[in-house]
Amino acid sequence: MSTGSGASISVRGVGKTYQAGAGPVRALLPTDLEVAPGEFVVLLGPSGCGKTTLLRMLAGLITPTEGVIEIGGKPLFSGRSAEPSRDALGSLGFVFQAPNLMPWRKVWRNIALPLEGKGVSKAERRARVEELAASVGLSDFLDHYPKALSGGMQQRVAIARALIHHPSILLMDEPFGALDAMTRDSMNLLLQKVWMDMGKTVVLVTHSISEAVFLADRVVLLSQRPGRIQDVVDVDFARPRDLTVADDPHFGELVGRLRKQLGGHR
Ligand SMILES: Nc1ncnc2c1ncn2[C@@H]1O[C@H](COP(=O)(O)OP(=O)(O)OP(=O)(O)O)[C@@H](O)[C@H]1O
Numbered sequence: 001m002s003t004g005s006g007a008s009i010s011v012r013g014v015g016k017t018y019q020a021g022a023g024p025v026r027a028l029l030p031t032d033l034e035v036a037p038g039e040f041v042v043l044l045g046p047s048g049c050g051k052t053t054l055l056r057m058l059a060g061l062i063t064p065t066e067g068v069i070e071i072g073g074k075p076l077f078s079g080r081s082a083e084p085s086r087d088a089l090g091s092l093g094f095v096f097q098a099p100n101l102m103p104w105r106k107v108w109r110n111i112a113l114p115l116e117g118k119g120v121s122k123a124e125r126r127a128r129v130e131e132l133a134a135s136v137g138l139s140d141f142l143d144h145y146p147k148a149l150s151g152g153m154q155q156r157v158a159i160a161r162a163l164i165h166h167p168s169i170l171l172m173d174e175p176f177g178a179l180d181a182m183t184r185d186s187m188n189l190l191l192q193k194v195w196m197d198m199g200k201t202v203v204l205v206t207h208s209i210s211e212a213v214f215l216a217d218r219v220v221l222l223s224q225r226p227g228r229i230q231d232v233v234d235v236d237f238a239r240p241r242d243l244t245v246a247d248d249p250h251f252g253e254l255v256g257r258l259r260k261q262l263g264g265h266r
């Protein structure tokens with residue numbers, strides 16, 4: 001685990017039932033999860049088991065039906081309010097499967113978006129973007145429009161945008177799911193480096209067992225809907241890991257253990 005400045009996440013008895021047209025949908029059973037500051041946790045599970053639901057609750061985008069979420073020891077939702085605390089929101093960055101960039105804005109202005117309206121001057125915004133762009137390999141693309149970038153490069157922009165306000169926690173929902181295998185490998189290496197350099201707490205959702213084992217300090221396996229934690233697998237390969245870690249027999253064992261439990265679901 002990286003000894004960084006990330007914040008802790010505490011999930012206690014957190015469940016979600018959606019009120020849908022056809023009646024209630026139990027997406028996630030009451031779940032407990034403690035993520036240590038600077039830890040890299042990966043959520044893995046079959047489609048529809050509630051991974052996105054849990055991540056969106058951590059992000060303050062939807063409210064739990066029951067239970068308590070704490071970010072850095074403070075409640076994400078205070079009292080009965082559906083609105084997350086500003087403090088907590090300021091410590092979160094979110095990356096989705098699609099980069100969701102604004103096509104009419106140049107790359108640098110996409111990255112700077114979260115700083116707008118916060119009293120940060122244009123020169124300062126540009127300087128902060130340039131500093132961050134160097135660590136995600138975007139320095140030569142800042143004055144391009146998103147459409148001129150490959151899928152992998154666009155996702156780098158999304159990652160930079162999620163990091164620009166210096167959050168202590170990065171939440172990622174299948175961030176590389178739309179990328180080809182080689183680009184995905186290079187993005188995994190990039191993400192590991194960013195995480196090690198910056199010391200964020202990361203919670204990442206993926207469908208890929210090998211991606212999960214490559215990236216995680218801990219893989220949390222969720223069962224089929226309604227989701228509950230089925231297994232927690234510690235992954236203790238030294239960091240930084242390179243792609244050859246996948247050739248280690250122990251890597252194969254961990255992948256096998258997870259695949260067996262996922263059974264016919266993938
Ligand atoms: N707004 C909603 N209203 C009703 N049901 C929903 C809503 N959002 C999600 N669900 C249901 O809750 C369950 C969990 O959904 P969720 O998106 O969290 O799964 P997931 O694990 O992220 O799946 P995937 O791997 O396909 O992305 C699914 O059965 C889904 O259909």
Ligand SMILES: [Mg+2]
Nearest residue numbers: 051052053173
């Ligand atoms: Mg999902």
